[in-house]
Amino acid sequence: MRSPLPRSGRRSFLAMTGVGSAAFALGTGRAAADELDGVGVPADPFTLGVASGDPLPDGFVLWTRLAPEPLAPDGHGGMPRRPYTVRFEVAEDERFTRTAARGQAVATPELGHSVHAEVHGLHPGRDYFYRFRVGREISPTGRTKTAPAPHATPAELRFATASCQAWYHGHFTAYEHMAREDLDVVFFLGDYVYEYAINATNLWRQGVPMPPAEHNAPTITLEQYRLRYSLFKTDPHLQAVHAAAPWVTTTDDHEVENNYADELSLESGTPPHDFLRRRAVAYRAFYENLPVRSAPRGPDLPLYRRLRWGRLADIDVLDNRQYRDGYPAGQVFDNSPERRDPRRSILGERQEQWLYEGLRRSEATWNVFAQGVVMAQIDRDTGSGELYSNDQWDGFPAARDRLFAAWRRHGITNPVVLTGDIHRHVAAELKADWTDPASAAVGVELAGSSIASDGDGAETDNLAPIWLGNPHVKLYKPRRGYLTCRMTPASLTSEFKSVPQVRAPGASITTTARFVTEAGHPGLNREV
Template sequence: MAQDSSSFSRRRFLGWGGAGTAAVLLGTGALGGESASAYTLKKAGLFTLGVASGDPAPDGFVLWTRLAPDPIAADGLGGMPAKSVKVDYEVATDERFKHIVRRGSAVATPELAHSVHPEIRGLAPSRHYFYRFRAGNEISPVGRTKTMPAANSNPHSLDFAFASCQAWQDGYFTAYDHIAEDDLDLVVHLGDYIYEYELTANNKRGATPPPQLGTEAKDLARYRLQYSFYKLEAPLQKAHARFPFIHTLDDHEVCNDWAGDTVLMGRNPNPDPVEFAKRKAGAFQAFYENLPLRRSQIPSGPHIRLHRRLSYGRLADFTMIDTRQSRDIQACSYGNGTGRTTNCDERFDAGRTILGDEQRRWILDGFSRSRARWQVLGNQVPMGETDWDPGPGKDVWVDPWDGYVADRNKLLGAAQDRHVRNLVVITGDRHQAYAWDLKRDFADPNSPTVATEFVGTSVTSGGDGADIDAVGKTFLAANPHMKFYSAQRGYVRVNVDRERWKSDFRALPYVSKPGAPITTRASFVVEDRKPGVTPA
């Protein structure tokens, strides 16, 4: 049966407007599957892109799949006809589906690239479930997922991983093979799930991609094709089928270093605002179509709601933020094309923001209301200061929070003033791994440590990497708050209990060929009510 169709008022349905509204509701199962045409599928291999689950709640989660018998068809539509197709789903407590607890149907429409996002409710908290889809005469691979603990419960511990930055052209997605083998409750992906760049034979895998991938993604069809190609990676499909994911995006899901309505540098500088709005609309729609996101994340043209909060009982709150859509343009002409700048007074301007006033208030109000022991801030770009100058000067990148100093100070200062308990920021973007203390004001050497940040390296971006390279030596000398650096590829595995947080930096020796082993390069802990990192 369809799930929760009563929650959609006619007024809200009409308020979304047009075929796009109907496609979303059909794809979530809110209108049931009876609206699908009686089209008989003639192609096999519908589930080439796998299955996934995401944004878990105490009573459910969102499921995802996308029908694509020809996933790299040049039009981005996966080889599907321009017809709607009924997709059935089942959720069970066992892998053999002898004890089915939910059945329903959604409709895969051409408007959403034949993706479906059924939202499942009414399940038990803190429990594993198995799910699968059926379309035509074909059954999908089986996925496993898990609900969050009950809202007022006090879980003993939480295990999760976070990852980011997976450029196909830079190497193999081996990190996901190892993530899938971990014993986790969920995975957080912090952005750069795809890169918009053209894919050619000039790549670090030594492979030759299909020619239809040889242009940069700038419109909906091309973004769809990029997601399809990335999602064919078996390790990525394995991890998605194993754990629920919490997703946000950063810049490369659209284009490099975009800020609000502007792109200042890269290969697409200062685009026409109307054209860039169309590009964002296509990028955001493809993001939604290809990931396990709820209907609250369906984009409205060039806008998408990414900030949201998910609770793991009273142990931890995940606050996912958006540092792209509401930010001011990067300071000081973005370092005149280098991305870095010295002596840039503009980055200190009190009115400059990376969050926007509304989102900052939402974050801080949530902190104040929360009863969780740990506040986990899912953040795209590094918040801590990254100084390249070991001397008295400051040489910093201005795309991350170093370009928005006043906003950083407002957030961290308010968190301390409101006595926020155990604020830990998890971050992607940098292709390097850091463990460091977050200061209330990095300009003041005596400023107190008020929070902790763990920056995860990339899954592949940057190629094989190294451990302590020349950049790392510079950073460790210039940034006393930095306690760890590595430029190897991998991810971060986290264990949280009521007394301490432990981050394991999981590192791969190479990604230029598949099958790399993994080791724990270093581990750091944060003690309850003691901000800052110490070696484990």
């Protein structure tokens, strides 16, 4: 099922992609460096904004990238090819009168002049403000938050989810509204950028000029991926949400190529060795442009990780792409015997065992799984037959059964699966027996719609009978938007927010549906 290329041999890709471990260390502030003055810094280098991510009880990751000309064709953002010392400051107040931490990191040309400053030594469960300075240039101010102390029981966790932000398909109006929410964290669940060429056929975002010709090609090289991130990140509403709360980010497929599986390219049929080169530069651009802690090593990017919100929630961030088995017979939609092979995995053996061990140790009230693709079984044949998507967990039913068995084995009574990918709002109950509508729910799945991908959407579409024909699906709405949740020790309230249009800016926001899930009683009780 997999390429014969050994995973251990992939480390040679570190040199192939042209960056050494020293550059990564300098950019995090963990390595000592000579003072590099700010002379020669072009004006206004913070055009891509600021961000924070992966909150811990004593700190977080702070991100920025120097790019005075973000759409410069060479992918270097208009920066001279030299390193710069970037200083950061963290304070307890927005006016920076009560400083909590200071430090510096080095923005190097090898990493697109990005900075990932790892801050520690702060108080748990606190709001903080941060900013960067290079030379005389000062960045916008961001707000972030530390996680609660490990043994604390916070009164609540307020979060949003987002995914699938095809800039060219529409305005990021959903982010305009999300930035006004009072959030502790944002979970981004994949498809931060898209790899397709941008031209007159798919530029539906009204009122913007056609991007430069460099964007009218699929993203394959490092320069192209950097440019694609820069284009998307110039959106002011996206920047506002990044600056408003810490993000926890994972990927789906379009950060590299549609429907890829490990080293296998389904869309373009690129041979595995060449595809891994493409994956290496795609992951490097992902790291350069997002507030994540772990850097890639060639085509391998450590994405799965565990965060805790005190005793209220354990949050497992999963990677559905990098370790999965391929598509049976190369088919996305299928019901072949290979689909049910007990050896198949969407997470890979190592990630599965890491996940189960974490569940064994968990003492949290809620267990949250932030991941990319739909976990609920969705039979797509409305007649007497069966048809499933191998791109989703339906392509790996044995792996899903193993996860549900781990929930039972370790007493995980409140699993909450957060999902992106499908460009629709979907709420579903996860069932012990999919063939019996009266079967007990063992968890809930909340899939937020896209931010802009597929344009305006509609009140309903031709896929609604398929999804709603599965009785455990309690909501299906193909509008654009996002999900917000309020989690307490007693309940989870989930609200699906929608905008009626994204091709033109300025749409209002409405609550499409609201569900309550009581702790200890998995299921979806609809209020709106």
